[in-house]
Amino acid sequence: MEYKDATDVEEEENSDYSKEHPSKVHPSPELIAVIGDEETCVGFILAGTGQLDEWDKPNYHIVGPHTDDYEVELAFQSFVDRKDVAIVLITKEAAEKIAYTLKRYKKIIPATLVIPGHNGPYDVDLPLIVADIQKRKEMALTNNRRSSSSSVNSFRSSTSS
Structure with a gap:
């Protein structure tokens, strides 16, 4: 008969739990979230970055010409609050809508990068x-x-x- 000490039993219990609930045991940030126009979001989704969290929320938010600033800010805040997001990509047009929020954002993870949108090349500015x-x-x-x-x-x- 094999005897197990308390740490062996605890490790087995944790490994069983992590197999059943992989996203609930210390998830490491590994997703890329995208905020931008439809073409940019679709491009990243086709490249394989599209994911849903456990509440079926996607890791992208499409910003159109009539999307208000508050909606973009809510999407940004929801992505930076998620534990599974490592990088938030935001198109220049969407970033301009929430410039003040981006300016105040100081966290390292998730990293926030402003990228060019479908409207053309990124300005040299x-x-x-x-x-x-x-x-x-x-x-x-x-x-x-x-x-x-x-x-x-x-x-x-x-x-x-």
Whole structure:
């Protein structure tokens, strides 16, 4: 007769549970979610990224010309809150509708990438996040210059006295 200690029994129970409920035991993020126009979403679905979660919610959201900003924001928020999503791809047109939300988004996982839509090539302009980083660097440099010039002025006034 083979005796099992408590850890062996616990591991067996967990493995049985994970076989029956694979998405409910520490899911690792592995899906790509897409927010964009119909052509972009269909392209990614045909490439094999289309999935449904356990509540039959897809990992894509189609944004049309009449889709309001709030709906796009809700879709974005639902994707970044999902534990199985590793990357959120959003077309430039859809990203412009929720620019403020994207600017505030600071998480690393899921990563958010702005991609070109069906309307043509992506502009050479910097993406929103990179532009924001550059703006912060410029502000930091300006603040450093101000503080160093005030230090110099205070030093001059103390040495002249």
